[in-house]
Amino acid sequence: AQSVAQPEDQVNVAEGNPLTVKCTYSVSGNPYLFWYVQYPNRGLQFLLKYITGDNLVKGSYGFEAEFNKSQTSFHLKKPSALVSDSALYFCAVSSPYTGRRALTFGSGTRLQVQP
């Protein structure tokens, strides 16, 4: 069975500072990895994905994520945080056993960016 761990319930960072939201995964076979963001009372918005290739992937709103196979991690990063980045962030992995269709999500990390 596959799983995703987001070890921090909340991350606090000052505006302008770099941010990192952590994610580790467990899955048999090669993982497909995703990050989503959820603003209050909204559905999830896709940020970025890793399928294959370059370990550093770039996504929407200046976010990027680094795939590290040896550490089974896929941390989300941004060089300079904005107050508007404050939201709930979810990491997800797709399972090779469902034809790459279904996603398993982590429990989410709330990012709070202080002015």
Place this chain on the structure above:
Amino acid sequence: DVKVTQSSRYLVKRTGEKVFLECVQDMDHENMFWYRQDPGLGLRLIYFSYDVKMKEKGDIPEGYSVSREKKERFSLILESASTNQTSMYLCASSATGQGAYEQYFGPGTRLTVT
């Protein structure tokens, strides 16, 4: 842009009622999904469908059923609602093919069962 719509943003139902949650996508996606979201638990997959009339159980299918009669529409049915089904329900869709697999989500339905 992909658009996934859900029939209600907020819904209040009584215990024992039959509840229908509707989801429609406009991008001709093959795959559709129903999740529930609870604080501290993230999103948990209830059911998904990869084609019309096809469905597969997710991680928490008990107490739920689904229907997909048309490609663009995926319904979640609570046969007899219970208070432990109070939750946020999210529908999503995705394409099938190389380089795809990201899911696109609707705005969610917050269901309260009293």
